[in-house]
Amino acid sequence: MKIAIIGAGNMGGAIAEALLRMDGYKITVSNRTEGKLQRFAAAGASVTTDNCVAAKDADLIILAVKPWLVEDVLNELKANIQLAGKTLVSVAAATRGEQLCDWAGEGPQILTAIPNTAIANLASMTFLVPVRADEATTAQVKALFDGMGSTLVTDEAHLPAATALASCGIAYALRYVRAATEGGVQLGFRAAEAQDIVAQTLRGAVSLLEKEGAHAEAEIDKVTTPGGLTIRGLNAMEEAGFTNAVIQGLLASLSK
Ligand SMILES: NC(=O)c1ccc[n+]([C@@H]2O[C@H](COP(=O)([O-])OP(=O)(O)OC[C@H]3O[C@@H](n4cnc5c(N)ncnc54)[C@H](OP(=O)(O)O)[C@@H]3O)[C@@H](O)[C@H]2O)c1
Structure with missing residues (x-):
């Protein structure tokens, strides 16, 4: 062609x-x-x-x-x-x-x-x-x-939502990478190491989702021991407005 x-x-x-x-x-x-x-x-x-x-x-x-x-x-x-x-x-x-x-x-x-x-x-x-x-x-x-x-x-009616989720979404995913990298530096890793760790962790998370029938929340359940560290971290993120911040960002980037 x-x-x-x-x-x-x-x-x-x-x-x-x-x-x-x-x-x-x-x-x-x-x-x-x-x-x-x-x-x-x-x-x-x-x-x-x-x-x-x-x-x-x-x-x-x-x-x-x-x-x-x-x-x-x-x-x-x-x-x-x-x-x-x-x-x-x-x-x-x-x-x-x-x-x-x-x-x-x-x-x-x-x-x-x-x-x-x-x-x-x-x-x-x-x-x-x-x-x-x-x-x-x-x-x-x-x-x-x-x-x-x-x-x-x-169809054309879905394009504004598609653009918010997948085109703007590249920036949103990378902003998560930057935030986690900054957290990683505060936890004691060098910036470049922290970015590699976050990127590989994201690759791992995506690979879990690629399994037939996988669901994000089910994979989260597997790493949240009752009373454990991960659920404490997740709840602290939610207290700071994580899910709502992501949804509000997506809604704000919908073209009229
Ligand atoms: N970037 C994204 O993430 C993204 C995602 C989805 C869709 N898009 C769409 O992709 C399109 C291009 O965006 P972009 O970010 O790639 O813009 P860009 O970097 O400015 O590229 C546009 C190119 O078109 C060239 N150009 C201008 N007038 C031309 C003409 N008459 N004939 C031939 N070439 C001409 C420009 O050349 P000169 O520099 O020499 O003027 C420039 O290299 C846009 O319509 C955008 O909505 C972009």
């Missing part, structure tokens, strides 16, 4: 990095300015500053520019190349499917994808909305993103 990535910033660059590590794709990366393109050329991608050159022969076009630039880029593509028969995947946040259809015109199949920055490490939680796409194309695009993590096909 030939894939054009338009916009080589944080997200487009992360997707390009991920795809360049996977077999079976021919990748072209396009960016407004040249500087960001060199590392992708070195990694084996074709690169260009002309979006139409990138998209002309592509089967799939991934649009990774800021939301307010999507309309201009689609107008540019629509005016210069044949979009019919291609698949367009926009990763722009808060861009309605209806607008994408309007801007792209009749031609392409259209999906919205909301990955998170862990996509560069093939560990994204990606949400996929088939805006105007048949089942086969949706399955094909899902398979592509499944190769870069985990993908949930959903």
